[in-house]
Amino acid sequence: MISFNKNRSIFKVSIFLLxxxxxxCLLITFIILQYKYYYPVKLDRLPYIYEIIxxxxxxxxLLLLSWIVISDYIKFYSFKKFYYIREIGKxxxxxxxxxxxxxxxxxxLKSDDLLANRFILLIVLILFIYLIFSRLIIxxxxxxxxxxxxxxxxxxxxGNNPNSLKxxxxxxxxxxxxFCVKNIDITSDYFFQSILDLNIKRVFISQSGxxxxxxxxxxxxxxxxxxxxxxxxxxxxQDDLISLKVEYIxxxxxxxxxxxxxxxxxxxxxxxxxxxVFSLIVxxxxxxxxxxxISILIKLDSKGPIIFKQKxxxxxxxxxxxFKFRTMRNDGTNSIKATVVxxxxxxxxxxxxxxxSLDEFPQFxxxxxxxxxxxxxxxxxxxQDVHYSEIIKKYNxxxxxxxxxxxxxQVKGYRGAINSNKDMEDRIITDIFYVRNWSLLLDIQIIxxxxxxxxxxxxxxx
Numbered sequence: 001m002i003s004f005n006k007n008r009s010i011f012k013v014s015i016f017l018l019x020x021x022x023x024x025c026l027l028i029t030f031i032i033l034q035y036k037y038y039y040p041v042k043l044d045r046l047p048y049i050y051e052i053i054x055x056x057x058x059x060x061x062l063l064l065l066s067w068i069v070i071s072d073y074i075k076f077y078s079f080k081k082f083y084y085i086r087e088i089g090k091x092x093x094x095x096x097x098x099x100x101x102x103x104x105x106x107x108x109l110k111s112d113d114l115l116a117n118r119f120i121l122l123i124v125l126i127l128f129i130y131l132i133f134s135r136l137i138i139x140x141x142x143x144x145x146x147x148x149x150x151x152x153x154x155x156x157x158x159g160n161n162p163n164s165l166k167x168x169x170x171x172x173x174x175x176x177x178x179f180c181v182k183n184i185d186i187t188s189d190y191f192f193q194s195i196l197d198l199n200i201k202r203v204f205i206s207q208s209g210x211x212x213x214x215x216x217x218x219x220x221x222x223x224x225x226x227x228x229x230x231x232x233x234x235x236x237x238q239d240d241l242i243s244l245k246v247e248y249i250x251x252x253x254x255x256x257x258x259x260x261x262x263x264x265x266x267x268x269x270x271x272x273x274x275x276x277v278f279s280l281i282v283x284x285x286x287x288x289x290x291x292x293x294i295s296i297l298i299k300l301d302s303k304g305p306i307i308f309k310q311k312x313x314x315x316x317x318x319x320x321x322x323f324k325f326r327t328m329r330n331d332g333t334n335s336i337k338a339t340v341v342x343x344x345x346x347x348x349x350x351x352x353x354x355x356x357s358l359d360e361f362p363q364f365x366x367x368x369x370x371x372x373x374x375x376x377x378x379x380x381x382x383x384q385d386v387h388y389s390e391i392i393k394k395y396n397x398x399x400x401x402x403x404x405x406x407x408x409x410q411v412k413g414y415r416g417a418i419n420s421n422k423d424m425e426d427r428i429i430t431d432i433f434y435v436r437n438w439s440l441l442l443d444i445q446i447i448x449x450x451x452x453x454x455x456x457x458x459x460x461x462x
Contacts, residue, residue: 012077030123066102088135090441100124143176152180154199159206164233208235261438262401275374279367301349304330312379315402320371323362327353356454363405375443376404377431398431408434411449
């Protein structure tokens with residue numbers, strides 16, 4: 001009987017070869033489209049197509065090799081990437097992005113005719129659609145198999161902490177993740193033999209799980225010798241252990257705090273360019289007509305300025321003027337008070353703007369100024385920053401990135417009135433997750449969810 005690991009290898013190779021064949025066919029289609037457009041020749045006979053391929057074989061080989069190199073570099077065919085929707089989307093975007101750059105480069109070397117670009121974009125679009133749909137089908141296939149209890153990976157949990165208990169329950173309740181939780185008595189004399197007998201492939205070890213140190217070391221050695229993955233589960237999602245990576249000086253292992261994604265210059269550039277392009281599109285196509293319309297409604301509804309400015313803290317704690325459409329009556333004082341539920345100061349149009357988040361749209365000018373980003377932790381009042389930074393652990397980690405017009409905490413429902421420290425803690429935990437796990441795909445997901453909330457109306461908005 002063929003083992004699951006062997007089946008898995010055959011499956012990966014099959015998907016890889018199918019993708020390569022599709023890429024090859026699309027490249028041939030690209031060449032044929034160019035010939036049909038630029039040269040009035042008949043391509044209904046095989047010899048003509050063969051001659052065309054022969055004259056472009058170097059470019060074809062380069063493009064196919066680039067596909068292989070890119071996929072290897074980003075681990076595009078890593079088996080676990082087929083399980084999770086987010087991983088699928090991220091890897092497809094990366095693969096297409098780098099391949100498109102190389103495609104344009106090689107095409108540009110072959111020809112200086114910019115009209116060919118539209119054919120490249122057409123081919124890339126078809127390839128993108130194929131990859132997304134094929135991966136979603138594969139993802140669905142795995143989930144169906146796992147939900148029926150087939151080809152599950154056997155795992156055990158050693159020790160307990162709040163996160164390990166939650167994870168264990170999730171894996172037991174949701175078979176589509178592909179795991180089967182086994183129970184082994186760690187006090188048994190046959191504990192290690194049982195791991196082999198039950199074909200355990202992963203061992204989850206709870207941090208702060210009151211596990212004997214010598215037993216833990218023995219378990220780690222055993223797992224390493226038997227090619228069993230060991231995974232540590234932190235006691236808290238805010239643990240510094242999450243941000244550690246292993247490096248070596250000579251043969252001595254050391255732990256080093258990882259750089260957050262947006263501390264890397266290449267990621268800063270990607271996010272900056274995305275913010276710039278997105279903001280310009282919004283300003284030209286939406287704010288150009290929406291700004292005058294909302295301005296008139298604000299003026300008709302109450303006296304006072306159209307734009308409300310307030311000092312907020314941004315990147316590295318630097319203060320800046322944050323813009324919003326005015327949603328409250330101007331009481332003639334300079335007092336700054338947080339908004340509360342059913343606040344009498346909120347105007348009729350202001351209530352609508354808050355519910356739909358349209359009051360935040362002037363912050364696209366903050367993005368163009370460089371004070372804010374499209375997505376990031378929402379900027380709080382300075383008085384709140386001062387207060388909560390003293391009572392919430394790692395509160396100031398939010399300042400590692402620019403504040404955003406929208407954020408992960410907002411689309412997760414953590415917005416509105418702060419009625420307790422727990423309300424703010426939930427926001428901060430989500431903000432810290434964003435800082436530690438930023439990706440362009442995550443930003444796009446948050447923007448999409450924000451647009452949905454704008455049309456639905458956010459019940460948590462005040």
